[in-house]
Amino acid sequence: MASKDLLVYLNGEILPIDEAKVPVMDRGFLFGDGVYEVIPVYGGKPLRLKEHLRRLDQSLAAIRIQSPLTHTEWAAIFDRLISGAVDQQIYLQVTRGAATKRDHAFPVGIPATVFVMCTPIAPIPLNGIKAITVDDIRWDRCNIKAITLLANILLRQDAVDQGAAEAILVRDGQVLEGAASNILIVSGGKIITPPKSHTILPGITRDLVLELAHSLNIPTEERHLDVAELKNAEEIWVTSSTREILAIVELDGKPISGGVPGKVWKTLQSAYQDYKQAARFP
């Protein structure tokens, strides 16, 4: 995906990706000790930048890494890496840095490692995707956007192995979110999504979709969802910054909304595209 001459940011420098190197003692490499953000860019402008940087601050505070840059400094780095007006995504990662020895306890006086790259966004499947339900095997701090994604990776791979594109995570009978997305359903004419808590990532796209629904006078509800409700939903969607709103047209081998994206999805999809277009040409 990333071409050889892609320029990236690493610890204060802009350099070709092949020359960007981190020491093997970096705690991101040894422990997965860090956090990240993914921000979509339309018309050269990061979408919902303030919200993404606020969530980054929350993730950093939750794992007790002092914020290495101000919001203005982050924005200046993004401006240097965004190239042209094609749709792209910023990936940024902050780790606790490279210590001299491998020790679980925090090292003292070590600067954080800061990495940023900006790459094109992949095309989005507008005909919908297949998904499966799986038991959530993740930890109890899913509100932190941690780089430690082993459970998410294994769960997503379970979906891929079964010919599906996303795994829907279920814990104690409650439907929580996707392996890399939030979940929303349409039931009884309402858009319903699980409430924010330590069991889900507070998705920026989820919030935007709820906002767009309010502006369209479509009722929304943030409450717990059980598996039966999910399986009987009129429509199921998953949302994320780079995949926008994806309709799930098959769940656990059974068609959802007749096997095609539903009516309410079409309305929200159109509102979402208008919102992006307005961001491109304000």
Ligand SMILES: Cc1ncc(COP(=O)(O)O)c(C=O)c1O
């Ligand atoms: C576990 C998880 N939930 C939800 C999301 C969606 O968040 P956002 O809309 O901010 O991209 C993601 C995005 O990667 C994710 O990894």
